Amino acid sequence: MTKDELLQHLQDIEWDNFEVKKAENNLPKSCWDTVSAFANTSGGWLVLGVSQSGKKFEITGVANMEKLEQDLGNTLRSVSKFNILINPTFKKYDFDGKKVLACFIPSSDVKPVYYNSLQNTFIRTGSSDQRATQFEIDSLFRDQTFGTMSEKTVEGTSVECLNKSSYKRFREYLKWRNPDLRYNNMDDDEFNRRLKIVKDGKLTYGGLLFLGKNEEINDAITDFRIDYLEIPGTSYSDAKVRYTYRIDEQENLWEYYFTLFQRLKLYANTKYTIGEMGIGHEDTKEIDALREALVNLLTHSDYFSVMKPRIRVFSNRIEFENPGSLPLPVEQLIQTDESLPRNPVLAKFFRVAKLCESGGYGFDKMLQWKKQTGNEVTFESSVGKTKFTFMIDTTTAIKDENTLPSEWDLISKEIEKSNKKTAETDKKSNKSNKKNSNFAKTNKKTDKKPEKTDKKIIYLMKENPTITIAILSDKIGVSKSAINQQIIKMRRSEIIRREGGDKGGKWVINS
DSSP states (O other), X not given: OOHHHHHHHHHSSOOSSEXXXXXXXXXXXXXXXXXXXXXXXXXXXEEESEEEETTEEEEOOOSOHHHHHHHHXXXXXSSSSBSSOOOOEEEEEEETTEEXXXXXXXXXXXXXXXXXXXXXXXXXXXXXXXXXXXXXXXXXXHGGGTTTGGGSBOTTOOGGGBOHHHHHHXXXXXXXXXXXXXXXXXXXXXXXXXXXXXXXXXXXXXXXXXXXXXXXXXXXXXXXXXXXXXXXXXXXXXXXXXOSEEOOOOSSHHHHHHXXXXXXXXXXXXXXXXXXXXXXXXXXXXXXXXXXXXXXXXHHOOTTSSSOOEEEEOSXXXXXXXXXXXXXXXXXXXXXXOOOOSSHHHHHHHHHTTOSOSSSOOHXXXXXXXXXXXXXXXXXXXXXXXXXXXXXXXXXXXXXXXXXXXXXXXXXXXHHHHHHHHHHHHHHTTOOOHHHHXXXXXXXXXXXXXXHHHHXXXXXXXXXXXXXXXXXXXXXXXXXXXXXXXXXXXXXXXXXXXXXXXXXXXXXXXX
């Protein structure tokens, strides 16, 4: 920090990486709060020899700069006061004979950083030091395992804990979307091992979250869910009702991706066309931006936090908020786009499926939203959570969901076409491939005609009015997202209605 930069900081109204203390003769006790706060967040400058009164600052100077530097340096470079060693950097300034000592406190790789006791853990909020809450302390402890938890194994699990339908569809998707991927030619055992779905005969946390059965995930991770609400207002207070739409609980992250993305596409202000991916033409950069934000949330969430990943759609913005802070300051990640995923196993799943950037956090893709719509995109990260906000036009009406084909239905048709071509090639060369034949039959099962699916849903609802979407999906043999789409259509057409809540309610067939 140069002398001019120091003076510029003093003229700013608020800063989160800069703190001044008078400290004429001795180190003030409050400086330890600041050291802890900077070390637990993104680092910052502690400046001694400047007094503050409200928003006014005065350079008062320090009497014995060498003694203050020695006292501060010795304390931070030992573990007598703080729980870990801190390596500060000192800068000295002279303003017309008044000495000012600045000390840069780096962000610590090991957190929480506290002095004397764990209760003295501080974080930086705006331009002040705040004592960390228990939630924030717990988040700091979990950050010590940043990048490692998704690879750890889950006791009591095996491949039997995988959802067979999700697993099959994931492998089908990879063969279609990324045909040259080397994992496609592996048998299930080698595929699971190489992608770290399974390790030492047990599922990894990444494998369980991505492809596991919902019941098994909830046994390992309390209250697993991704919360999605559409709120008819710019805030909770001005909304006439709490929400107008909510995503049903899905089996795992692979199923959540398709269901959530199908809904988010409704807010892209571009004409929807089916392209190579079957999930929106590659030129629709607004759709790409929302996809990147969604995958970012699913990949980088701290699934062990009491806070749950959530998406909130207000009338003027879409908020992607997930538990877990970014590993580096937002500004640094945007400039370098470093690849530091919280859950590397999950990141790899989305990467091999070509659903996210190969490296970094995809900030460039997300910032395309502003270029395409003129609306702001903001990125925030604090201890315990991260939030990305996409502003939207309040005058833009949401498209009818019926105008967009079901995400997985589109992909299934593309896969089926690909399989038919393969089957024809095999037939001509007299090489019957039983695996491809079964593969095509499986896809035909998912391509049910809406009328037949409707009738089966109604029949099963009559038999069991409390039947769940998961059971309907299992009995009919189509995805939960496809069932959900049919139910939405039937409710809008007033063929069926729901009495009671999600739990304890029942389906009623209108005569």
